[in-house]
Every structure is written in C-alpha cells, then in structure tokens.
Amino acid sequence: MTTVIAVDAMGGDHGPSVTVPACLDFLDAHPGFELALVGLSEPIGRELARARASGRAGIRVVSATQVVGMDEDVRTAIRTKKDSSMRVAIDLVKDGHAQACVSAGNTGALMGTAKFVLKTLPGIDRPAICAVLPTRTGQVYALDLGANADCTPENLLQFAIMGSTLVKAVEGKERPSVGLLNIGAEDIKGNDVVKKAAELLRASPLNFHGNVEGDDIYRGTTDVVVCDGFVGNVALKTSEGLARMLGDFLKEEYTRSVFTRLAALVSWPVIRAFRRRVDHRRYNGAALLGLRGIVVKSHGSADRLAFTTAIARAASEASHGLLERIGEEVAAMAPLAASPPSAQAAL
Amino acid sequence: MTTVIAVDAMGGDHGPSVTVPACLDFLDAHPGFELALVGLSEPIGRELARARASGRAGIRVVSATQVVGMDEDVRTAIRTKKDSSMRVAIDLVKDGHAQACVSAGNTGALMGTAKFVLKTLPGIDRPAICAVLPTRTGQVYALDLGANADCTPENLLQFAIMGSTLVKAVEGKERPSVGLLNIGAEDIKGNDVVKKAAELLRASPLNFHGNVEGDDIYRGTTDVVVCDGFVGNVALKTSEGLARMLGDFLKEEYTRSVFTRLAALVSWPVIRAFRRRVDHRRYNGAALLGLRGIVVKSHGSADRLAFTTAIARAASEASHGLLERIGEEVAAMAPLAASPPSAQAAL
Numbered sequence: 001m002t003t004v005i006a007v008d009a010m011g012g013d014h015g016p017s018v019t020v021p022a023c024l025d026f027l028d029a030h031p032g033f034e035l036a037l038v039g040l041s042e043p044i045g046r047e048l049a050r051a052r053a054s055g056r057a058g059i060r061v062v063s064a065t066q067v068v069g070m071d072e073d074v075r076t077a078i079r080t081k082k083d084s085s086m087r088v089a090i091d092l093v094k095d096g097h098a099q100a101c102v103s104a105g106n107t108g109a110l111m112g113t114a115k116f117v118l119k120t121l122p123g124i125d126r127p128a129i130c131a132v133l134p135t136r137t138g139q140v141y142a143l144d145l146g147a148n149a150d151c152t153p154e155n156l157l158q159f160a161i162m163g164s165t166l167v168k169a170v171e172g173k174e175r176p177s178v179g180l181l182n183i184g185a186e187d188i189k190g191n192d193v194v195k196k197a198a199e200l201l202r203a204s205p206l207n208f209h210g211n212v213e214g215d216d217i218y219r220g221t222t223d224v225v226v227c228d229g230f231v232g233n234v235a236l237k238t239s240e241g242l243a244r245m246l247g248d249f250l251k252e253e254y255t256r257s258v259f260t261r262l263a264a265l266v267s268w269p270v271i272r273a274f275r276r277r278v279d280h281r282r283y284n285g286a287a288l289l290g291l292r293g294i295v296v297k298s299h300g301s302a303d304r305l306a307f308t309t310a311i312a313r314a315a316s317e318a319s320h321g322l323l324e325r326i327g328e329e330v331a332a333m334a335p336l337a338a339s340p341p342s343a344q345a346a347l
Numbered sequence: 348m349t350t351v352i353a354v355d356a357m358g359g360d361h362g363p364s365v366t367v368p369a370c371l372d373f374l375d376a377h378p379g380f381e382l383a384l385v386g387l388s389e390p391i392g393r394e395l396a397r398a399r400a401s402g403r404a405g406i407r408v409v410s411a412t413q414v415v416g417m418d419e420d421v422r423t424a425i426r427t428k429k430d431s432s433m434r435v436a437i438d439l440v441k442d443g444h445a446q447a448c449v450s451a452g453n454t455g456a457l458m459g460t461a462k463f464v465l466k467t468l469p470g471i472d473r474p475a476i477c478a479v480l481p482t483r484t485g486q487v488y489a490l491d492l493g494a495n496a497d498c499t500p501e502n503l504l505q506f507a508i509m510g511s512t513l514v515k516a517v518e519g520k521e522r523p524s525v526g527l528l529n530i531g532a533e534d535i536k537g538n539d540v541v542k543k544a545a546e547l548l549r550a551s552p553l554n555f556h557g558n559v560e561g562d563d564i565y566r567g568t569t570d571v572v573v574c575d576g577f578v579g580n581v582a583l584k585t586s587e588g589l590a591r592m593l594g595d596f597l598k599e600e601y602t603r604s605v606f607t608r609l610a611a612l613v614s615w616p617v618i619r620a621f622r623r624r625v626d627h628r629r630y631n632g633a634a635l636l637g638l639r640g641i642v643v644k645s646h647g648s649a650d651r652l653a654f655t656t657a658i659a660r661a662a663s664e665a666s667h668g669l670l671e672r673i674g675e676e677v678a679a680m681a682p683l684a685a686s687p688p689s690a691q692a693a694l
C-alpha cells in the first residue's frame with residue numbers, strides 16, 4: 001500500500017507558494033509516496049500549473065474551503081473551521097486515508113485540533129512537541145518544546161519513552177540515550193518534579209543517561225533530551241534568538257567596508273559550508289508525539305527546502321511504523337509510566 | 348572614603364595566576380579603588396612579585412588559610428571552611444571593611460555562604476543570580492539564572508524590582524523595561540506562577556513590558572528579563588552550548604584546507620571584530636542580588652580579562668550605591684512584593 005501524507009497546503013506564512021513546490025521537491029526525491037494537498041483548490045491548482053505539475057502522479061488535491069489563521073485561537077479553529085485545510089488534513093489521518101499529516105499552521109490550533117480529532121494514544125496523558133536540533137556530533141531529539149507548561153514526573157517519563165522510540169524508529173539506534181534536562185547550580189539540583197522523574201527514568205528499561213544541563217543539548221551528550229514544555233520552549237526560542245543575532249552580527253561585520261566585503265567573497269565557500277552545517281531548514285519539522293496519528297508541525301516561516309524537510313520527516317515516521325512502536329513501548333512500560341489515579345483525575 | 352573590593356584570589360579554575368593579574372589590570376584602569384586580595388599569602392605574594400607589584404598602592408593582601416573546592420558542597424564549605432578565601436572575602440563585606448566582593452569560586456558555595464553570612468535584604472525572600480548578556484541593541488540583565496529552581500509570583504516580582512534597580516543604578520536608565528519570560532505556544536500561555544507574576548508586575552510601578560519569549564532575550568526587547576532559576580539556568584547554559592558549537596564549527600570550516608586557512612587570514616579583521624562583539628569575557632560577572640552586601644560571581648573558567656570585568660562590575664555596583672537603592676525600591680513596593688504569610692512560612 002502506498003503511504004499517503006496529507007499536507008495542509010494553506011498553513012504557514014507563505015501558503016501554497018511554498019507548500020506546493022515543496023511537495024513536488026519531496027516527490028522528486030521520494031517517488032514511492034503519495035501526497036494529498038489539502039486546501040483551497042484554486043491557489044493550489046495555480047501553483048501546480050505554474051510548476052507544470054497539474055495531474056502529476058503522486059499528487060492529489062483535497063479541497064478544503066477554510067483556512068486557520070496564524071493567530072487564531074484553538075477553540076475558534078475547532079468550532080468554526082471544520083472545513084479548514086488543517087482540520088481536513090488531520091481528518092484524512094483519522095479516517096485512515098493518510099498515514100501522516102504536515103502543517104505549517106499555528107502550533108496551538110494544530111495541537112488542539114489534532115488532540116480533539118485524533119485523541120491521545122493509550123497510556124499517554126499528554127502529547128508533546130519533539131524537534132530535532134543539530135549537535136557537535138550529529139543531532140538530538142528534544143521534547144517537550146511547548147505543548148505542556150506544567151508536567152508531572154510521569155508525563156516526563158512518557159515523553160522519554162516516546163522520544164526514545166522515535167529515535168529508535170527513524171534513526172535505527174538500538175538503545176538511544178535519554179537525558180533529563182536539569183540545572184547545575186550546586187545548591188539545588190532541580191525541582192521536585194525533575195527529581196521524581198529521574199527516579200522513574202532510572203527504574204525504567206530506557207537507556208537513561210542521567211541529568212543533563214543546557215549546554216549538553218548542543219554537545220550531543222544524549223540522543224534524547226526530555227524537559228517540560230515551558231523550559232523546552234524557552235531553550236528553543238533562546239537558541240533561535242541567539243543564532244539569529246550571531247548570524248546578523250557576522251553579516252554586519254562582513255558588509256562593513258569594501259575590504260570586509262572582499263574578505264566575505266574569499267570566505268564564501270567557508271561561510272556556505274558553515275551555514276549548511278547549521279541550516280535550521282534541514283532540521284525543520286517537529287513531531288507531535290502521543291497522538292493516535294502522525295502529525296508533523298513545520299515552522300510557520302518555512303521556505304521550500306524547510307517544508308520539504310518537514311514532509312520527509314512525516315514520511316519517515318509513517319514508513320517506520322512509529323505509532324505502533326510507541327504503542328508497544330508504552331504498553332511494555334505501562335505500570336511505570338501510568339499517572340497515579342489522583343493525577344489522572346486532575347488532567 | 349575609598350571603595351574597597353574584596354577579591355577571592357583563590358577561586359576559579361586558575362586561582363591567583365589569573366586573579367592577581369586581573370586585579371592589577373583593574374587598578375590600572377580604575378586607580379580610585381582599593382582591592383583586598385584574599386587567600387593563601389604565598390601564591391598571591393608570588394604572583395604580585397612576578398608582576399613587580401609587591402607593595403603596590405591600592406592592593407592589600409588579606410590572608411586566608413583555606414580554599415573552597417570547585418565541587419565542594421555548600422554545607423561543608425560553611426561548616427568546615429571558616430577561613431576560606433571565599434568566606435573571608437564575604438566577611439570583609441559583612442564587617443564593612445569592603446563594599447563588595449568578587450569570587451570565581453563555585454556558585455552553590457558562594458551563594459550559600461553569602462546568604463549565611465550576609466543574610467537577605469528586608470523584603471526579599473530569596474537572592475537571585477543576575478547576569479548581563481549581549482543583545483542586538485546593547486545588553487540585557489537576566490535573573491534568576493540558577494539560585495531558585497522554584498519561585499512564587501512574589502519572588503519573580505522581587506527579582507524584577509532588583510533587576511530594574513540594578514539597571515537604573517549602573518546604567519543610569521530612568522525606567523528600565525522589564526519582560527517576564529514566558530512561552531509562546533498559543534494553546535497555553537505559561538503556567539500559573541507566571542500568570543500571577545504578570546498580574547503583580549502590571550500592578551507595580553515598574554516599567555513592565557509584558558511577557559517576552561526566549562528569542563526576545565537576544566533581540567534586546569527589554570532591559571531586564573525575569574524568570575525562575577530553573578528556566579534561566581537552562582536558557583543561559585543552552586546559549587553557552589550553542590555559541591560554543593557555532594564557534595567550533597566556524598573554526599573547523601576555516602581550518603579545513605590551505606584555501607580556507609587563507610580565507611581565514613583575509614577575514615581576520617572581520618572575525619576579530621565579530622568575536623569582540625560577542626566576547627563573553629566582556630559580560631562576565633553575575634550579581635548575587637538581594638543580599639545585605641554586594642557579591643559578584645565570576646565564571647569559574649574566567650581568564651584575566653574576564654575576571655577584570657567581574658571586578659569592575661562589583662566596583663560599579665558598590666560606587667552606585669546599589670544596596671541602598673534596592674532597599675528603597677523594595678520598601679516603596681513592599682505591600683505588593685511581600686509574600687503572603689502562608690508562602691513566607693513555607694520558605
């Protein structure tokens with residue numbers, strides 16, 4: 001059976017002008033897949049025509065008459081946008097017509113709609129956002145990056161199970177190492193939730209490395225880094241801000257005078273190699289883990305290359321049977337990872 | 348009266364070989380101050396002799412026979428190291444013989460000893476670590492960066508008052524803007540503590556900008572960024588890790604071949620200007636705010652330039668009357684910033 005990826009063609013800052021060319025690029029590189037382009041038929045058709053890809057094999061247009069705005073409230077999106085490109089793409093996954101979906105739409109609406117439509121996997125209290133980041137030695141999977149501001153120790157263990165399974169599935173690593181994000185001030189090593197989560201992780205069959213600190217993320221100390229969504233979101237956004245500032249500073253210095261512009265010219269291959277190495281577009285596509293369906297969130301500002309990466313991530317997760325594997329792992333660790341009844345009632 | 352800065356000459360990874368030359372550099376640039384170099388007389392004397400500065404005006408050696416190890420537990424340090432260079436330097440501040448102290452010793456022991464010896468200021472429940480970071484437009488003061496893993500809304504307001512007063516005092520800004528670090532996922536805007544803290548900040552006379560996200564730190568959106576110590580520590584360490592990785596990658600690309608080494612040579616003025624601009628040594632020296640004395644924590648790995656910066660920061664805080672000003676601001680906002688009786692009992 002051909003694996004079908006539903007693509008929310010309207011989401012993101014650019015909509016079909018980026019998503020449609022990205023879909024075509026993806027298919028060129030991965031001819032075995034089928035893409036369902038969901039959204040307003042007219043602009044999608046126009047972009048396909050522009051790329052001379054109307055009627056191309058592997059592409060199917062699924063009409064949706066609404067679009068979820070980038071600042072739209074999740075409740076409004078769920079209640080009033082039942083025919084949005086985002087919703088229809090998720091519905092395709094729910095109904096088994098697609099094995100995964102991708103959207104560059106707003107994170108809150110995407111997570112909320114996905115939870116509402118797909119529900120969470122058995123044994124998982126809350127879904128988490130898991131992104132891939134570059135490290136000195138390769139890459140690291142970090143979660144949660146913003147879905148859950150407050151977490152219980154059991155939530156963190158569930159994130160660890162899901163992150164570890166994701167790495168196992170798509171990277172083929174046998175026993176991915178898991179780090180628990182903590183702080184290094186000698187006085188107080190973390191808060192109660194993190195301490196309790198460390199106990200759960202130590203008792204689990206996961207390859208738990210122990211606590212890691214912020215600088216371990218980019219050092220590549222572990223394959224997976226687990227944290228609550230508040231901390232993870234701050235770490236991610238802070239990194240984005242710092243990387244952008246450093247990039248801007250470098251650019252400013254290289255464009256300061258005729259001489260520095262010459263230096264930039266001579267350095268071009270070096271700068272290009274450097275930029276390629278840390279190109280965030282090559283890391284685009286965060287997995288919304290813990291749902292009964294594969295959902296990948298692309299950065300809203302994704303360009304063609306970045307959005308292609310996100311589609312490829314969804315395709316990889318689907319073809320590696322991620323959902324089934326997470327289901328098995330969670331079932332195997334069920335007694336450990338289950339929230340106590342009181343905590344479950346509070347959720 | 349001459350302002351005296353007590354310098355823990357033994358702290359940090361390098362001890363007197365770095366701290367003593369840094370003290371001399373500081374005095375060259377700031378001849379009005381007096382430094383009390385605290386530690387083992389022999390190595391300090393040797394470093395002074397090596398620099399031909401034995402008996403130099405403005406330098407006084409205060410003997411201390413013990414040294415707090417970089418991994419030493421705070422309790423051990425307080426109980427068994429009553430004559431450590433760190434403790435004696437803090438004692439000098441307590442007894443009024445110095446107006447500030449600086450140490451590159453371990454953060455936990457320094458904060459613990461300073462709290463034990465100096466106590467907190469009236470109206471402040473917990474001291475916080477406040478560091479300066481570079482931004483696109485200048486610099487930002489961020490706190491807490493690791494002293495308090497869990498914070499109440501009142502703690503965060505107190506941090507905001509202290510950070511704001513610090514910027515007012517040493518930067519001369521009239522009404523520094525204060526941002527509250529939060530997350531941007533549309534679904535859940537932060538946790539209860541942050542929401543409550545935002546209310547307190549809005550009701551305060553501080554120039555509260557509102558919530559900021561991780562990327563606002565380096566964007567320089569506000570003069571002060573307030574967060575709990577867990578989040579702040581992760582953001583800081585993550586930044587350090589990312590900056591180091593990017594620096595290493597750039598270096599690797601520039602040293603890859605004869606051609607790239609040539610490009611590096613041509614680019615040298617650009618690279619130097621860039622490095623100067625983001626040189627962490629120019630931002631060394633975190634203020635331990637909220638104590639009845641000025642204490643500045645230098646990075647443990649600080650070199651001569653970095654440690655000189657930390658001394659200069661302590662000197663600036665002392666000569667701008669930071670303590671008195673924080674006292675006044677806290678008193679002015681006392682009803683707002685006081686923890687509820689129940690929370691105080693729990694502290």
